[in-house]
Amino acid sequence: GESVGLHLPTLSVxxxxxxxxxxxxxxxxxxxxxxxxxxxxxxxxxxxDIRSNMDKRQGQRVTVLxxxxxxxxxxxxxxxxxxxxxxxxxxxxxxxxxxxTFGGGTRVLVKP
Amino acid sequence: xxxxxxxxxxxxRRRGQEARLRCSPxxxxxxxxxxxxxxxxxxxxxxxxxxxxIIDESGMPKERFSAEFPKEGPSILRIQQVVRGDSAAxxxxxSPPAAGTRPGANVLTFGAGSRLTVL
Numbered sequence: 001g002e003s004v005g006l007h008l009p010t011l012s013v014x015x016x017x018x019x020x021x022x023x024x025x026x027x028x029x030x031x032x033x034x035x036x037x038x039x040x041x042x043x044x045x046x047x048x049d050i051r052s053n054m055d056k057r058q059g060q061r062v063t064v065l066x067x068x069x070x071x072x073x074x075x076x077x078x079x080x081x082x083x084x085x086x087x088x089x090x091x092x093x094x095x096x097x098x099x100x101t102f103g104g105g106t107r108v109l110v111k112p
Numbered sequence: 113x114x115x116x117x118x119x120x121x122x123x124x125r126r127r128g129q130e131a132r133l134r135c136s137p138x139x140x141x142x143x144x145x146x147x148x149x150x151x152x153x154x155x156x157x158x159x160x161x162x163x164x165x166i167i168d169e170s171g172m173p174k175e176r177f178s179a180e181f182p183k184e185g186p187s188i189l190r191i192q193q194v195v196r197g198d199s200a201a202x203x204x205x206x207s208p209p210a211a212g213t214r215p216g217a218n219v220l221t222f223g224a225g226s227r228l229t230v231l
Contacts, residue, residue, distance in 0.1 A: 034219065034220075036222075041224075042224055042225075043116075043203050043222035043223050043224045043225050044155065044203070044222045045222070046219050046220075046221070049219060089154055089155070098143060098145070098160075098207045098219075098220055099145065099157055099160050099168060100145075100157070100220060101157065102147075102154040102155040102156070102157075103154055104153060104154045105152075105153070105154050
């Protein structure tokens with residue numbers, strides 16, 4: 001069935017290093033992808049998005065890469081900081097309004 | 113801009129009782145979405161509403177769950193005769209009226225969630 005999934009459930013990273021979070025999706029009809037960050041006890045917070053007509057998009061310290069050939073999405077965080085510790089979700093939209101399908105999440109733990 | 117407001121933040125109910133969760137979307141947003149999140153899991157879509165209309169309820173359980181978004185007032189997610197398996201965090205999100213093609217146009221803004229515990 002349609003799904004969005006992640007390869008790694010937990011990622012430990014040293015403060016200052018770069019983090020890479022991966023996500024696989026199965027629906028080739030998806031045309032829009034978003035990364036959300038969720039801190040403990042809070043709602044998901046938008047990080048960055050990308051449309052299917054792009055393969056890379058950069059924000060402040062974050063980069064999203066989209067490989068449509070293998071249906072793979074990744075989030076790169078540069079110079080990871082303690083405040084980056086959270087669960088990160090990828091989500092896809094298939095054009096039906098703004099309904100999003102979420103992946104299972106990756107927990108990022110930043111070690112000082 | 114107060115963002116998406118949800119209340120109550122925490123709700124405790126006994127089995128068989130009713131739970132009502134409220135969501136006020138961001139100012140200018142007319143689309144509301146409800147998602148459910150179990151501990152250590154992702155968010156699962158439940159229902160998508162516009163004012164006075166249910167657009168997509170494909171993620172709603174067939175029984176006991178209902179949602180509305182009246183012309184005036186917040187959106188309500190109602191769970192009747194709650195069971196322990198209903199214990200979860202329920203998140204509401206809102207978006208602007210029209211999906212667009214520019215980056216960020218389809219972004220859902222989430223509230224802080226309502227955490228339901230069924231004893």
